[in-house]
Amino acid sequence: MYIFNKTRLKLTAWYLLIIMLISISFSVVIYKGLESEVERFARIHRMRIERQVLLMPPPLSPADLDLIKESKQRIILILAVINGVIFVISGALGYVLAGKTLKPIQEMVDEQNRFISDASHELRTPLTSLKTAMEVNLRDKNLTLLNAKKLISESVNEVDKLQLFSEELLQLSQYQTPNGTIPFEVISVTEAIKKAVHKMLPVAKQKQIEIKEKVGEYEIKGSAFGITDVFVILLDNAIKYSPRESTITVETRKTGNSVFISVTDEGMGIEAKDLPHIFDRFYRADYARSRTGTGGYGLGLSIAKKIVDAHHGSIHVESKRNTGSVFTVSLPLISFS
Numbered sequence: 001m002y003i004f005n006k007t008r009l010k011l012t013a014w015y016l017l018i019i020m021l022i023s024i025s026f027s028v029v030i031y032k033g034l035e036s037e038v039e040r041f042a043r044i045h046r047m048r049i050e051r052q053v054l055l056m057p058p059p060l061s062p063a064d065l066d067l068i069k070e071s072k073q074r075i076i077l078i079l080a081v082i083n084g085v086i087f088v089i090s091g092a093l094g095y096v097l098a099g100k101t102l103k104p105i106q107e108m109v110d111e112q113n114r115f116i117s118d119a120s121h122e123l124r125t126p127l128t129s130l131k132t133a134m135e136v137n138l139r140d141k142n143l144t145l146l147n148a149k150k151l152i153s154e155s156v157n158e159v160d161k162l163q164l165f166s167e168e169l170l171q172l173s174q175y176q177t178p179n180g181t182i183p184f185e186v187i188s189v190t191e192a193i194k195k196a197v198h199k200m201l202p203v204a205k206q207k208q209i210e211i212k213e214k215v216g217e218y219e220i221k222g223s224a225f226g227i228t229d230v231f232v233i234l235l236d237n238a239i240k241y242s243p244r245e246s247t248i249t250v251e252t253r254k255t256g257n258s259v260f261i262s263v264t265d266e267g268m269g270i271e272a273k274d275l276p277h278i279f280d281r282f283y284r285a286d287y288a289r290s291r292t293g294t295g296g297y298g299l300g301l302s303i304a305k306k307i308v309d310a311h312h313g314s315i316h317v318e319s320k321r322n323t324g325s326v327f328t329v330s331l332p333l334i335s336f337s
């Protein structure tokens with residue numbers, strides 16, 4: 001906070017310096033111009049008198065000289081007042097402008113700080129429980145080989161999850177910057193969906209879940225990797241939160257200049273109170289937290305939303321507890337106009 005106030009004042013000072021330099025230079029030019037005008041006026045005035053009286057030009061009287069001096073002083077005073085007013089107005093405007101310039105940077109830093117504190121909070125819990133389990137077993141003098149193997153296998157599972165978490169964090173940071181850092185090109189949405197389905201089929205098979213595809217051919221401008229990631233996340237969730245032997249359907253339809261892709265599952269659904277938060281980072285509904293084995297870190301949907309936002313699209317969910325969920329992604333199609 002302190003650094004921003006200091007920078008804001010520094011920026012204001014720079015704005016002021018530039019404006020005042022311009023204003024004072026103009027004032028000097030104006031003063032020089034007016035000074036020569038006053039002297040020219042005095043000369044002409046003298047010549048007129050000379051012509052009228054047909055005499056040699058009288059020298060300027062002390063009263064005339066005083067008048068010229070007074071005029072010059074008045075010009076200086078007026079210019080000083082104008083510069084003073086410019087100083088005050090540009091100081092205030094500069095301060096407001098500096099604040100506006102710094103606002104997005106301040107918001108970005110705040111967001112990053114929140115992100116770091118959330119991420120370290122999420123990391124602390126599994127690391128502590130991993131450490132505690134190891135310490136307890138190390139202290140156990142009667143630890144059998146079987147129990148030691150069990151502990152190692154549980155620890156490997158935990159480490160796998162942490163590895164996935166770090167990958168997700170990386171993925172999220174990739175899309176964190178405005179407009180993302182990934183180059184956009186013309187891509188086939190259909191291919192991206194098919195790739196995602198292909199990747200998730202083995203996971204679905206483990207639960208005997210069928211994935212039905214009703215997908216048309218559509219092209220958009222975007223990142224093929226990014227769009228595939230979105231559907232991997234949605235399918236992964238659909239599988240995680242669905243019972244065995246259920247069906248997941250991926251469907252596309254075109255409305256206006258957008259393609260709508262929906263992923264429908266027959267899973268446990270989402271409670272109304274959770275719906276507004278599921279796209280937030282690290283948010284998991286209570287049932288998702290309490291179920292062992294489903295354990296993500298609540299990053300999937302926030303990554304999906306970041307990617308869709310970067311493609312100028314939107315993502316929505318409709319869900320009913322114990323009936324199923326429909327996640328719909330809409331993406332703008334390439335317009336040929």
Ligand code: ADP
Pocket residue numbers: 237238241265267268269270278279283284285286288289295296297298299300301302325
């Ligand atoms: P997670 O890694 O926990 O799955 P996500 O960000 O992908 O994190 O999802 C956030 C939460 O939204 C999940 O914890 C879960 O509560 C809920 N959720 C997401 N997809 C589904 C779904 N298809 N069915 C039911 N709940 C879901």
